[in-house]
Amino acid sequence: MSAAVDPAPVIELAVLELLRNSDYSIEELTPWHFGMLADAGAADLDFVFTLSDTADGEALPEWPGLPITSHWRCPGPIxxxxxxxxxxxxxxxxxxxxxxxxxxxxxxxxxxLDRICLQNQVREIGETQDA
Structure with missing residues (x-):
């Protein structure tokens, strides 16, 4: 029986390489679990976009600041x-x-744009098929 290998470090390296090769500054990047953004005392958020299909329909935390939210579906490259x-x-x-x-x-x-129109616009952006 083989031990399960955590793919997270390999994925993190692949993403960092992609960002570096795409001319994004990565020196000060630190990965965060989304829960850290919802912890007590976390800063208010204006917008939250979920990307993973596993997040679509999941119960997410109450985000501080009552941000506009949308699911921007992305295929799982992993x-x-x-x-x-x-x-x-x-x-x-x-x-x-x-x-x-x-x-x-x-x-x-x-x-x-008022809040409702902005929410609709953000949702429409996420519904585009060619992302």
């Missing part, structure tokens, strides 16, 4: 089997989709 280049490509596709969605998001006319 589920891709095959050659190393195929796994890297899966991570790159997720990054590209997130960059596209975030570019749409940051260009929303925040000052002219």
């Amino acid at each position: 589920l891709v089997e095959g050659e190393a280049w195929e796994r890297k490509q899966a991570f790159m596709q997720v990054l590209t989709g997130l960059e596209r969605r975030l570019n749409i998001f940051i260009n929303l006319p925040f000052a002219s």
Whole structure:
């Protein structure tokens, strides 16, 4: 019987390599569990986007600040089997989709949208199929 291997360090290294190769600064990045953002005393949040299909429909914590939330479904790149280049490509596709969605998001006319309209806009961004 073989011992289970925690894939988290390998995934973390793959993500850091992808970000570095995409010219993102990674020197001060620290991975956090989402629970740390909801702990007592955590800073108020304006927006929360869940990405994993396992998070869709799950009971999530009450986020501080009552942020606008949306599920921005992304395929799970860690589920891709095959050659190393195929796994890297899966991570790159997720990054590209997130960059596209975030570019749409940051260009929303925040000052002219009320909370309900903003929630709808954020949800629509997450529903795009080509992310």
